[in-house]
Amino acid sequence: MSVNVIDGRQLAERLVEEMAEEVKARTGRGYQQPGLAVVLVGEDPASAIYVRNKIRTAEKAGLHSVVTHLNASCSQQALDKVVTELNERDDIDGILVQLPLPAHLSEERIINLVTPEKDVDGFHPMNVGQLATGQAHLVPCTPLGCLEILKREVGDLSGKHAVVVGRSNIVGKPMASLLLQANCTVTVVHSKTMDAANLCKQADILVVAVGVPELVDSAWVKPGAVVLDVGINAIEKDGKRKLMGDVDFADVADICKAITPVPGGIGPMTIACLIKNTLVAAKQRGVKQPVVKAR
Numbered sequence: 160m161s162v163n164v165i166d167g168r169q170l171a172e173r174l175v176e177e178m179a180e181e182v183k184a185r186t187g188r189g190y191q192q193p194g195l196a197v198v199l200v201g202e203d204p205a206s207a208i209y210v211r212n213k214i215r216t217a218e219k220a221g222l223h224s225v226v227t228h229l230n231a232s233c234s235q236q237a238l239d240k241v242v243t244e245l246n247e248r249d250d251i252d253g254i255l256v257q258l259p260l261p262a263h264l265s266e267e268r269i270i271n272l273v274t275p276e277k278d279v280d281g282f283h284p285m286n287v288g289q290l291a292t293g294q295a296h297l298v299p300c301t302p303l304g305c306l307e308i309l310k311r312e313v314g315d316l317s318g319k320h321a322v323v324v325g326r327s328n329i330v331g332k333p334m335a336s337l338l339l340q341a342n343c344t345v346t347v348v349h350s351k352t353m354d355a356a357n358l359c360k361q362a363d364i365l366v367v368a369v370g371v372p373e374l375v376d377s378a379w380v381k382p383g384a385v386v387l388d389v390g391i392n393a394i395e396k397d398g399k400r401k402l403m404g405d406v407d408f409a410d411v412a413d414i415c416k417a418i419t420p421v422p423g424g425i426g427p428m429t430i431a432c433l434i435k436n437t438l439v440a441a442k443q444r445g446v447k448q449p450v451v452k453a454r
């Protein structure tokens with residue numbers, strides 16, 4: 160089978176260009192330039208890369224952005240204060256706090272503190288509930304990126320058997336909700352599932368998000384399936400940082416219809432969908448530019 164390697168970077172670039180046009184048109188109609196605020200706590204090198212890429216992409220799309228970088232030892236109170244102030248700022252439409260947070264800080268508390276209208280990560284319980292009940296506005300960026308890819312690769316998802324490997328709040332659970340809403344038959348496989356490989360082998364669409372390098376090989380994949388690899392596992396090889404997915408790409412690529420690589424697959428789409436969510440939030444808020452009166 161000739162394999163189709165899905166180019167997430169190219170797709171993300173195209174999406175960002177389309178959004179840049181939309182931002183330009185909206186500001187031309189008198190709306191405020193959309194604003195994104197990113198909060199980074201500590202010095203985790205991977206988080207620093209993701210935040211830098213988010214800001215760079217926001218700028219490409221014509222958004223204005225604010226980064227708040229707090230020390231790894233900052234107090235919960237200090238982090239709460241930053242988020243509360245961003246909630247109140249009229250020029251900010253989207254807020255995200257980069258995860259994971261240092262262990263002494265509560266992720267749950269911060270997720271609950273970001274005002275749902277500006278929650279461009281889609282992690283607030285109100286947005287999670289809206290997704291579960293089919294009323295979603297702001298959907299977690301990684302599953303949203305996966306859905307964009309599937310719409311392009313598969314088209315109508317109705318009746319397809321989708322298997323999601325992993326049940327995290329960031330990817331697995333919202334991915335399952337989105338696929339269900341797209342009329343797929345959805346199976347969620349996790350660490351306690353019996354005979355996971357056999358269930359995966361029945362999937363037309365296989366989304367893997369567990370953080371275990373190369374867990375899934377060709378014995379888990381139905382020939383002709385579409386495989387989305389969400390795992391980004393950094394390993395040290397010969398003193399160099401190497402990224403590996405949750406799927407054994409070399410083994411699976413030969414038998415599937417299409418597959419996302421790591422890097423260059425789902426990661427860039429996650430960032431493009433963050434910009435998409437910021438635009439959704441800005442449209443919902445609908446803040447106009449101040450009118451400057453002539454004297």
Ligand SMILES: Nc1nc2c(c(=O)[nH]1)N[C@@H](CN(C=O)c1ccc(C(=O)N[C@@H](CCC(=O)O)C(=O)O)cc1)CN2
Pocket residue numbers: 205208209212255256257258259280300301329391402421422423424425426427428429430
């Ligand atoms: N507040 C959030 N925190 C985290 C999220 C999230 O959606 N919101 N998801 C992940 C990390 N993440 C986004 O923040 C993310 C991970 C990876 C990429 C990406 O583009 N990866 C590149 C490789 C980059 C590298 O060199 O490491 C790729 O796959 O090509 C984007 C976003 C956890 N935290």
